[in-house]
Amino acid sequence: MEWQLDAAEVRVLGALIEKEITTPDLYPLSLNALVNASNQRSNRDPVVAYDDGVVEVALGSLRAKGLATRITGADVRVPKHTERLIEKLNLGRREVALLCVLMLRGPQTPGELRGRSERLHTFDDLESVEHTLDRMAESGLVKKLPRQPGARESRFAHLLSGDVETASYAEETASPARAAAPSDRDRLAALETEVAELKRAFEEFRARFE
Secondary structure (H helix, E strand, O other): OOOOOOHHHHHHHHHHHHHHHHOHHHOOEEHHHHHHHHHOOOOOOOOOOOOHHHHHHHHHHHHHOOOEEEEOOOOOOOOEEEEOHHHHHOOOHHHHHHHHHHHHHOOEOHHHHHHHOOOOOOOOOHHHHHHHHHHHHHOOOEEEOOOOOOOOOOOEEEOEOEOHHHOHHHHOOOOHHHHOOOOHHHHHHHHHHHHHHHHHHHHHHHHHHO
């Protein structure tokens, strides 16, 4: 690919794709909603605590690469943001589901991907997941990683940030700090973010009914 994404760009773009599929009534996303989606604790690894500035910078870079769009206008109270990756790469539903989960949760086995992508697309069986991953590997979207000691399945990783050896998550097995569980402070921040997201969704629904 002619571009590569950093960690913040991957998380922001992954969050946009996820919300586009799972909550279409609330999509496109405002900056506040996108910050909450990027920082939410569920279905994210690692959990992060991005502020508005980090997400704004990521969005600007994604727009420059043709992977995101900002929507403004007289009838739009606050700017909204959409993704363009699906269109740019001409991805099907299966590819989108697997790529999105890899972007939000890092390297995973086919079995993990099948279970975690169910909200995005339902695969009939594990074989269909593996066939989709093989096609994506041939097109340079994902890469099969060497099997870890004691593991039954090999993991797959996305290549939107370049080859796995140069991507940030390549160090996860070598760095104890990256593998450690989130601190109490991180868990509290993530919980507060999730509550804020639920409040935002409630307010938007209430505004629509009014």
